[in-house]
Amino acid sequence: MAENIKLNITNQPNFAVYQGYFYTFDYVQDSLLQKTDDGNTAFSYPFDTLLTVAVDNAEYDGVYFWSLEDPGGGNNMTIRRWKIDNYICKLQQSFAFTSSVSHDYDSRAFAVEHYHDTLASGISAGGSDVYLTTYSGSSKLSFTTTSGAPLTIHLGPNSSGQEEDVYVSTVITGGVTTTSGTTYSYAPGDPAHFYTYIWMFNNFDGKDSATGALYKLDAYTGALVTKYPSGAYKDIGASTFYRVNSFTSYGNVDTLCFIKGTNTLFINVTASGSTLPYYGSMVMKNILSDTTTVIPVKDLAMDSQNVYRLQRAPDAGSSLTQWGYYSYVLSTLDHFVTSISLAAYPATIAANTISTAGITAMVKDQFLLPIPSRLVNFSDDDTTGTIVTTPVSTDSNGKAMTTYRSGNTAREVKITAVVEQT
Amino acid sequence: MAYENIKLNKPNMTVVDTYFYMFDDTYDALVQKTDGSNTAFAYPLGTPLSNPVVYSAYDGIYFWSMEDVTGGNSIKRWKIEGSTCNLKQTLNFTPNFSSDAFAIEHYHPTLATTVTGGQTIISMSDYNSKVYSGVVLSLPTEDLAVASVSGSEITLVSGSLYSHSIGEQMNFYNYLWIFNSYSAGTLHKVNPYTGSTVTTYSGTEYDDIYACVFTEVTEGFPSAVNALMYLKSTNLKYLDVGAMSLYGTMTIDNMRIDNITVIRVYGLSVVDNNIYRLQSEANYYGSNVSWSTYNYVLSTTRRFINTISFSAYPAILPANGTNTSRLLALVNDQYGDGVVNKPVAYTDTDSIGFVTINPAYTDYFFGTGEAISYYKAGTDIHTVTVEATVTQFD
Numbered sequence: 035m036a037e038n039i040k041l042n043i044t045n046q047p048n049f050a051v052y053q054g055y056f057y058t059f060d061y062v063q064d065s066l067l068q069k070t071d072d073g074n075t076a077f078s079y080p081f082d083t084l085l086t087v088a089v090d091n092a093e094y095d096g097v098y099f100w101s102l103e104d105p106g107g108g109n110n111m112t113i114r115r116w117k118i119d120n121y122i123c124k125l126q127q128s129f130a131f132t133s134s135v136s137h138d139y140d141s142r143a144f145a146v147e148h149y150h151d152t153l154a155s156g157i158s159a160g161g162s163d164v165y166l167t168t169y170s171g172s173s174k175l176s177f178t179t180t181s182g183a184p185l186t187i188h189l190g191p192n193s194s195g196q197e198e199d200v201y202v203s204t205v206i207t208g209g210v211t212t213t214s215g216t217t218y219s220y221a222p223g224d225p226a227h228f229y230t231y232i233w234m235f236n237n238f239d240g241k242d243s244a245t246g247a248l249y250k251l252d253a254y255t256g257a258l259v260t261k262y263p264s265g266a267y268k269d270i271g272a273s274t275f276y277r278v279n280s281f282t283s284y285g286n287v288d289t290l291c292f293i294k295g296t297n298t299l300f301i302n303v304t305a306s307g308s309t310l311p312y313y314g315s316m317v318m319k320n321i322l323s324d325t326t327t328v329i330p331v332k333d334l335a336m337d338s339q340n341v342y343r344l345q346r347a348p349d350a351g352s353s354l355t356q357w358g359y360y361s362y363v364l365s366t367l368d369h370f371v372t373s374i375s376l377a378a379y380p381a382t383i384a385a386n387t388i389s390t391a392g393i394t395a396m397v398k399d400q401f402l403l404p405i406p407s408r409l410v411n412f413s414d415d416d417t418t419g420t421i422v423t424t425p426v427s428t429d430s431n432g433k434a435m436t437t438y439r440s441g442n443t444a445r446e447v448k449i450t451a452v453v454e455q456t
Numbered sequence: 457m458a459y460e461n462i463k464l465n466k467p468n469m470t471v472v473d474t475y476f477y478m479f480d481d482t483y484d485a486l487v488q489k490t491d492g493s494n495t496a497f498a499y500p501l502g503t504p505l506s507n508p509v510v511y512s513a514y515d516g517i518y519f520w521s522m523e524d525v526t527g528g529n530s531i532k533r534w535k536i537e538g539s540t541c542n543l544k545q546t547l548n549f550t551p552n553f554s555s556d557a558f559a560i561e562h563y564h565p566t567l568a569t570t571v572t573g574g575q576t577i578i579s580m581s582d583y584n585s586k587v588y589s590g591v592v593l594s595l596p597t598e599d600l601a602v603a604s605v606s607g608s609e610i611t612l613v614s615g616s617l618y619s620h621s622i623g624e625q626m627n628f629y630n631y632l633w634i635f636n637s638y639s640a641g642t643l644h645k646v647n648p649y650t651g652s653t654v655t656t657y658s659g660t661e662y663d664d665i666y667a668c669v670f671t672e673v674t675e676g677f678p679s680a681v682n683a684l685m686y687l688k689s690t691n692l693k694y695l696d697v698g699a700m701s702l703y704g705t706m707t708i709d710n711m712r713i714d715n716i717t718v719i720r721v722y723g724l725s726v727v728d729n730n731i732y733r734l735q736s737e738a739n740y741y742g743s744n745v746s747w748s749t750y751n752y753v754l755s756t757t758r759r760f761i762n763t764i765s766f767s768a769y770p771a772i773l774p775a776n777g778t779n780t781s782r783l784l785a786l787v788n789d790q791y792g793d794g795v796v797n798k799p800v801a802y803t804d805t806d807s808i809g810f811v812t813i814n815p816a817y818t819d820y821f822f823g824t825g826e827a828i829s830y831y832k833a834g835t836d837i838h839t840v841t842v843e844a845t846v847t848q849f850d
Contacts, residue, residue, distance in 0.1 A: 244506075245504055246504075264502050264540075265484055265500070265501050265502050265503045266501065266540050268484065268504055269484070294485065294498075295480075295483040295485045295487075296483075296485075297485075297539070299500065299539050299540070300539075311538060312538045314539060315499075315540075317496065317497045321495060325463045325495075326463060326464070326465035327465075373496035374490065375475055375492075376490070377727070379728040380728070380730060382730070382755070382756040382760065384850060385848075386847065386849045388849065388850075394474055396475075398496060398497075402488075402496065445741065
């Protein structure tokens with residue numbers, strides 16, 4: 035994959051993707067840059083509050099941009115919420131997570147739990163009943179902050195470009211009643227957004243750096259709600275929150291996604307208990323051509339079914355710094371043929387043109403789920419040895435089996451299996 | 457580079473079905489690779505590794521890892537649960553331990569009786585004698601802890617939660633086998649549930665062991681055997697852990713072409729009688745090959761022609777066109793046993809002299825591996841070279 039958005043490695047090591055544009059916090063230009071796919075700056079929004087360090091991670095919740103910074107000078111982190119308003123990127127709120135007797139903070143990835151909905155019915159100005167299409171009846175609407183404040187729902191923009199925040203008073207069938215009437219009118223289908231928690235991947239579990247922990251923070255107050263210790267949460271460089279439909283048994287799920295090594299893992303943040311289960315995991319190709327060195331992913335964004343990974347090298351690249359800039363590399367949430375594993379039983383046979391070995395190919399997608407009904411083509415590099423049957427279709431377990439009949443020369447025979455996404 | 461396959465960057469490997477698993481302490485993950493070195497999947501470790509994994513094993517349910525720690529070794533038991541690999545148990549072996557290889561003794565019987573919910577006595581199709589109080593029997597839906605065993609009756613600590621059918625697959629492990637090079641070689645039989653040593657076997661035989669595995673071998677012996685296989689230099693030994701005697705020994709080709717330098721094997725797995733050896737170099741058809749990564753090299757438990765030794769009696773004949781010399785080809789497999797009924801074909805460099813029985817077949821009845829033929833002398837005085845070639849035809 036060629037270089038594309040070319041984000042500066044010092045000033046712009048972060049991005050958020052929204053409707054085909056790539057947004058990055060640039061602490062040297064002191065602006066939120068809106069870039070096109072080819073790296074051109076389509077627009078820029080100056081900050082009303084200057085940054086002093088680079089933003090490590092950026093998120094967009096449909097209304098607000100969020101930034102994660104390491105201010106240096108100890109195990110402290112800062113998360114800020116910003117909003118584009120009248121051509122300026124205005125700071126709305128800052129949370130300083132400072133080292134204390136109970137916690138140290140060292141994070142390179144976070145996500146904001148947020149939900150995108152639309153109005154199920156219109157609201158007249160002054161109206162206080164908000165009916166939602168997707169999340170009506172959801173317990174998420176009963177969210178209260180650690181200080182007791184209710185959930186904030188951002189309505190709009192409406193057809194006139196007007197928008198506002200409303201506050202949930204009570205949950206009713208099909209939606210919520212707000213604490214006061216709306217200022218503007220809204221039509222069915224107009225957007226409604228809300229956010230609840232910040233999820234921060236901390237390289238400390240409290241004060242313990244031996245393992246990491248996932249910190250669940252109130253996104254309105256910054257207060258710690260709970261934390262989930264696990265080595266899986268340590269050294270995380272990229273995460274996001276997104277609605278995913280890749281897991282058949284779960285349907286559409288709002289999930290916290292993070293990259294650990296070569297896999298994106300999808301956490302079910304709604305589960306109760308001391309550990310959080312996973313909806314699933316997805317392998318990616320962020321490995322150098324040596325097939326062993328993992329390419330770090332600096333930030334992660336998802337838009338439609340596209341997964342955008344911010345990297346300094348393409349998949350199967352030659353070095354970890356092959357690119358002088360950060361650019362995105364794509365994965366997909368659609369099920370795709372990702373791996374084919376091949377084995378021979380027995381793997382050693384007589385070179386007598388008679389002996390045979392069973393050849394088994396396993397075809398899996400990026401979620402390690404078997405892919406049925408795909409043709410696998412087998413070939414060998416021996417002039418007299420033969421593959422008895424090819425191509426062979428994968429069965430319900432993703433398995434395709436054939437037979438190899440030996441040649442007449444004692445040698446290592448290479449058998450290749452190729453499967454195509456159809 | 458030639459002959460590379462899985463390209464592991466860490467010297468540990470476990471083979472399960474068609475996949476190769478490696479503990480990666482750099483990324484704290486259990487990496488699942490295909491034969492072609494692609495990463496099919498990776499399971500983040502729930503608990504980060506503090507040291508590189510020097511050896512690994514798989515018992516059908518759990519992955520096991522061994523690390524070097526101060527004064528000895530640490531063995532950990534892991535399980536893939538959903539998308540992560542979670543630590544279940546840590547056993548520390550200190551002081552006076554210096555191990556590079558271990559194996560987990562494990563069995564895979566089936567239920568011999570129907571089990572109803574709450575039932576406390578069960579029996580298995582096989583291996584009842586391998587079970588003792590404290591062993592945990594794993595069924596697909598639950599684990600059952602064993603309180604006591606009497607013959608084929610296994611009494612559980614508490615009744616099963618669910619009902620189970622006859623023939624349901626079971627898995628259990630009962631002992632860890634740790635090769636210790638700390639003091640001239642010991643083999644430790646350890647209770648894996650408590651970490652306590654059951655028996656220690658001493659002997660240089662167990663010194664400097666870098667690769668071993670516990671597995672069921674269904675080819676190569678008259679009947680299937682469960683063996684602790686360990687590699688001593690170039691000999692792969694099959695140990696009967698019940699009798700502590702060898703089922704057999706096979707030679708493998710982990711030797712450089714100088715025929716002196718033994719190539720280290722870092723991991724050993726057996727799947728369907730394919731033996732996978734993890735190495736950073738190999739001898740392929742008379743050439744040394746070295747890699748910057750670790751790759752598997754294959755052997756097989758199936759008996760294959762391994763060597764042919766050839767001699768003539770007498771070796772000196774008058775060149776009279778009449779005298780004969782008895783040609784003895786001794787054909788052995790990798791276990792050092794004579795191969796049966798394999799054709800040995802002969803050629804000679806004399807235009808008049810000839811081999812009378814060609815091809816001759818190796819002994820069919822007594823397993824001596826001997827193929828006997830005769831050379832009738834020519835009429836010129838010179839050195840005659842007779843070459844014997846044996847063919848594996850099956």
